Amino acid sequence: MARYLVRIVLLGAQSVGKAFAKTVRQEIEAHREAARMHAAQSDPCTRTKSDAALNGMTLAEAQSILNVKDVLDRREVENRFQHLFQANETKTGGSFYIQSKVFRAKERIDEEIKKLEAQTKSQVQSESK
Template identity: 40%
Template structure:
């Protein structure tokens, strides 16, 4: 009689686990298919550019460093770097700070830089086009 109970427990348990794995696989496949469709359509579900700091929004990064978000592609990177250095040094683990906070500060700076860099490069290209192409000539000595 005990072998019947043990057999039934094993069979029922394997059915439950099998169904759970099957459902998880279906959900993963659907999610993957959705992400591929979004990427093909050129839509980023997180809004804005894909970030270096995965999961951190631009607003969160600006709040961490206490700076204004880039307006029209113009970010005050000197202010961002000054705030970054001050906060990073203040949270030095050797001086009683937090490594976690240092990591958040680094990710916030990277996120703002990732947002501002393409816009700055685009502005530089436009300025170069406006001024005209001036090749750099090097003289051999």
């Protein structure tokens, strides 16, 4: 009887120890990732606007949220944004979370349009020289 009790205690201690070790490893990895993100945000030399981890949303996610295929079609983007933003108005029972996601998606698409316009403007200037 005592032998079985000792085995149960040992097996329980082993499983708790393994779970604790796994949790510690995950916490260390999360800490390293947070430190890497903090370093990337605070160092303007390594920071890039296309880094989705820093900006929070990729262009594909933004297109999916607003349900647009062509980001250059400003009218469609604006129409989808207005519809979704008003449909999720908190005063009418909508979700503030979804409304903020819609806003961030529009913001991300606007950022991409500005980047594309800047690229085409610089190409036109370089060709005219």
